[in-house]
Amino acid sequence: MKIGFIGAGNMASAIVEGIVQKGFSQPGDIYLYDISAEKVQAFAEKVGAHALNDPQEVIKTVDTLILAVKPNVIKGVLLEAKDAILQNDPLIVSIAAGTSTEAIYEVFETDKPIRIVRVMPNMNAMVGEGAAAVCGNTSATKEDVATIIDLFNAVGKAWPLEEKYFSIFTAIAGSSPAYTFLFIDSIARAAVKNGLPKDIALEMATQAVLGSADTLAHSKENPWTLIDRVSSPGGTTVAGIVELENNAFISTVIKGIDATIRKDEELGKK
Secondary structure, three states, X not given: XXXXXXXXXXXXXXXXXXXXXXXXXXXXXXXXXXXXXXXXXXXXXXXXXXXXXXXXXXXXXOOEEEEOOOOOOHHHHHHHHHHHHHHHOOEEEEOOOOOOHHHHHHHOOOOOOOOEEEEEOOHXXXXXXXXXXXXXXXXXXXXXXXXXXXXXXXXXXEEEOXXXXXXXXXXXXXXXXXXXXXXXXXXXXXXXXXXXXXXXXXXXXXXXXXXHHHHHHOOOOOHHHHHHHXXXXXXXXXXXXXXXXXXXXXXXXXXXXXXXXXXXXXXXXX
């Protein structure tokens, strides 16, 4: 399968490196286009892929076309690529946030079936630990969706998900790395407040959160059971948990997720 990318920024680069390293695709079957010609040429040479100067050439060459561009430019990209896509009929894969499969299809102004798969990845794909939701429109086959799930499993973990749930996924996986960074920084700042240097405090907090996530991922227990295991009667952890809950830690996190979902739904309606 020949895979093309329109847009070769950080996310696209992470995907390319992942699918090459995991053997999902051979470097010679990957074709890249980006408006930053020198940058994409250097990256293509690094991984052994092809850098093309014309997005139309990418479309004419590949079986699967990944649109790795920002939501504010995807419509313009699709309009420019419209004729070539209709003529060559590649599988269209979009990773543009807040852009539905229906919105993508409407750009083509056609009754012709177009296979479209929407993916919501997160930034952790850049370290091979991404989370991605995948759905297809009515023209995309189960095999199309399964192929794209396999592709994104090369840079983390991917799940099939109905498109109506994408705003929720955006909040719990797309935006949550920012919440996690805030939590880690808050832990480190608390350590600084109590006398520990910031650099070592941040390193320690990061490792603690990393290990905790890995522990949960490899456990069959629910989070509260693991909390109980860390918490000794009358101990330090219980004191901290109680203080967090006195300040509505859980409900505040939920409110943040709710706000993210509402904003994503608003953007999707524009």
